[in-house]
Amino acid sequence: MGHRPTPECSGRRCWLDISLGGGAQASGPLLLGEAPVLPEARGSLLNLKSMVEAITGRNAILSFVGYGCYCGLGGRGLPMDEVDWCCHAHDCCYQKLFDLGCHPYVDHYEHTIENNTEVVCSELNETECDKQTCECDKSVVLCLRNHTYNEKYRNYLNIYCQGPTPNCSIYEPPPEEVHPPLSCLPHLLTSAASK
Structure with missing residues (x-):
């Protein structure tokens, strides 16, 4: 069996700190003799x-x-x-x-x-x-x-x-548009103009 957390008490007030795994913690008051208050989980x-x-x-x-x-x-x-x-x-x-x-x-x-x-x-x-x-x-x-x-x-x-x-x-961003090198630009412009 796993470790059971022990509340720290002072009078009718008790505090309970527990680990929920994965780094999550719960900590909060437990009132003795009254309805328990759920600890605040983080x-x-x-x-x-x-x-x-x-x-x-x-x-x-x-x-x-x-x-x-x-x-x-x-x-x-x-x-x-x-x-x-x-x-x-x-x-x-x-x-x-x-x-x-x-x-x-x-x-x-x-x-x-x-x-x-x-x-x-x-x-x-x-x-x-x-x-x-x-x-x-x-x-x-x-x-x-x-x-x-x-x-x-x-x-x-x-x-x-x-x-x-x-x-x-x-939801992935579209791939970046591929641009030809600037050195190809004069050739592309002449090809487009001749068409």
Whole structure:
């Protein structure tokens, strides 16, 4: 069996610090003789939740977990609408981070929300994983804010998610245009003029 965390107590107040793995920590008060208060967990999913709620004004869990085919964990088929496409793009962004060895579900990053309209990823984020996870989350919440939420896709049953699953490569920037060397320019101009 694993190590069980022991709360530190003072009177009726106890604090419990636990590791959730992958660098995530939970820490918070436990009140003896009363209903327990869940400790505050630190990790990207909680960062994302706070961003979604501040920027969209919607409850992140009730409104977006289970929305369409991609909001929440996993996904398949064609996204149902623009909001669902936002979630598909976010899944792809996280997949890139997993491929780099990051743990975007639990990596904690620092950010601020200004005027409930702008997300600022902090320069205090130490690792590239933290920085990129913040940018993925920032992108999805701005995308969600800019598209219409459709109640009919809330708690959508994924058995209705049909069609081909879009490949994440659709979000890759197109290859840079190849330009011929300047030394070829006079030849190309004469060839074009003679046609």
